[in-house]
Amino acid sequence: MSNNEIRVPKQKRSIEKKNAIIKASYDLFCEKGYHKTNTAEIAKAAGVSTGIVYNYFQDKSDILLEVIKLYISHLGEQFSSILDGPIDKENIASMIVQFIDTSIASHTMNVDAHNEFWALSLLESDIQTLFDQFENTILERLREKLMAAGFSHNCLLEKIRISYGIVEQLCHDYIRHNITDEELEKMKSLATTTIVGLLNGV
Amino acid sequence: MSNNEIRVPKQKRSIEKKNAIIKASYDLFCEKGYHKTNTAEIAKAAGVSTGIVYNYFQDKSDILLEVIKLYISHLGEQFSSILDGPIDKENIASMIVQFIDTSIASHTMNVDAHNEFWALSLLESDIQTLFDQFENTILERLREKLMAAGFSHNCLLEKIRISYGIVEQLCHDYIRHNITDEELEKMKSLATTTIVGLLNGV
Amino acid sequence: MSNNEIRVPKQKRSIEKKNAIIKASYDLFCEKGYHKTNTAEIAKAAGVSTGIVYNYFQDKSDILLEVIKLYISHLGEQFSSILDGPIDKENIASMIVQFIDTSIASHTMNVDAHNEFWALSLLESDIQTLFDQFENTILERLREKLMAAGFSHNCLLEKIRISYGIVEQLCHDYIRHNITDEELEKMKSLATTTIVGLLNGV
Amino acid sequence: MSNNEIRVPKQKRSIEKKNAIIKASYDLFCEKGYHKTNTAEIAKAAGVSTGIVYNYFQDKSDILLEVIKLYISHLGEQFSSILDGPIDKENIASMIVQFIDTSIASHTMNVDAHNEFWALSLLESDIQTLFDQFENTILERLREKLMAAGFSHNCLLEKIRISYGIVEQLCHDYIRHNITDEELEKMKSLATTTIVGLLNGV
């Protein structure tokens, strides 16, 4: 009741400290998992006392939320070059290859983060919402890009969702090592062809 | 660690007791989640003492493993009618629709179980392996079926993996309520067409 | 939610253990006060583990409630000889003297317990209720006794309440050392006379 | 312990600040209780920084002591009209009624303050001493008044102590709602008669 007054740090030092806590938590959650990381460890890794953590965060799950936001912003950055760049209807295949490669890189770069945060998103609706919003934003931006590039408006969002599923499955199979490199190449090729066909279809 | 003498129950009563524990755990994990269910609750729900649980299971995570196996066997049963039945190359579209509907039903029937166990699979490699094996088995059986039905062997497994991703994404979007029923119908239609094209493609 | 199942111990060993916890808590609360006694100390003093405490008690304040009940039962016992014995209208004065002496002895015997538990009764309504019930019971039993002894029914309970106040003040003054022994004797004498007059009055 | 240099504020602003802290604490202690009020809340309510509190007070319990003094001075004021006014031996009954009414009003006005501070007085000897001194002062002043009004010197202080106990019990019963309004009236009447008799007695 009384101590709900979480500081919104405006001073540079405070912001740095809050970010240090988020960063330290991010690393620990990836390394040990959220549930197996305790607040004392977070404070120590961030170079602060245990008490001060609660000046910046409501509770431990509040830290998690910020960590997830950080993770999602990383994801966003990785796709920004594609989403911000121009799309040419003629070169759509190369753009899809680029998207696939970026997705694979993004998943591979930090498998632990992906697994941990994705798992937590399935368990906590707050986090689920964040991921859903992110996914929707990305897909919507893609839709606008593709519309601008002259692709048919017909069922465009649905086509993009299906395409997104194809790419996700590809990443999933790759990360889990269910497939060989040879298979991956075949899948990439098939995926690209399929998506191109889908987008160009009626 | 030293007490590895977990009984493999052969007596009928023992087997029933072990199954009761697994069933009770399954229900509780779906209802409350694995982490929020404690062993005392499991024992009580199964109608046994807390101590006896450790005669049948190494530890709590060992119970989880059995529960996951049960869940996976449920999943397998749901797809068995499709996988056991005949596949006709001409009617492939209707078979795909059936597969999609079964997948959606399977996910929808117990969203909690799906979320909970899927999340745990991301966090524990033992469980991940079980799911991977299941996925591989299903996809392999599909491949054999499709080969028998006369589909081109060329990249067939890769095509199936991509198709599987399309269906999973569809289920995901449906469960998360990101899409309307109208969108769902469009996606089902698109998905079917795309998969048919994929399987019939070069 | 799930662990509200506080055992009501029926086995002899369990009852002994529960009583050991209550007794140890009683002593510690008197010695250090309720707030400055932690659950680890209670468990240690009772010769049990910290965890088992929560098999018998809901939480720490639940222990306090039982301790208060024990204290009140002690108080009750100390007055039982007076409340159970016969009262003769002619010898009412000596009975009052006896009551005063018992009250003083009761307060003096364990000043710490009196102060601690009385203070807590002012801060927690649960405890206040227990004390109020005790006071009401005692006064009611006195009323019945006095009625049986032939005292006027008129305003009898009110007279008893006032008399009770006189005795309490006396104990209070004695314990706080506000008064000398000489004063005490004078007050006892005055109190007795006043109460006798009150009870015999119209 | 080493920093005993608590400032005795002489500047007007300092005194105001100290008083603001005391006043804010008084209100908070009544509202939430001493233990459930933290120093950050006190500082905020007083409009000062948390650090400055320790320039004026040794520690938190030192604030409490000042708050108790304030409370006691409030109590004193409430009785001053009676203690300062003239007492006529003939009209002693009405003066007693007035005293009773003032006592009840005083207790009723802020039951929380009464309970909280009275409880703390039982737990802390410093506070106990303050209350004892107050009680002794009041009773002594009453004694002087009554002597001046011509009442017998014989056992006068003892008579007053007993009378005081009667009034306190009355307030206690009233606050705890153990008694009905009808009972209260009877008790007030009986109390007055008893006290008058006591003071006029040998």
Place this chain on the structure above:
DNA sequence: CATGAATGAGTATTCATTCAT
């Protein structure tokens, strides 16, 4: 085999007090 009482390590959070600025 079976019981369920007992263990005790583990953890998020609070808050009086200090101290760099």
Place this chain on the structure above:
DNA sequence: GATGAATGAATACTCATTCAT
């Protein structure tokens, strides 16, 4: 003097696992 960010010790309660009976 004044600030309020920072400290870190303290504590109730949980729960997987064990073991005496």
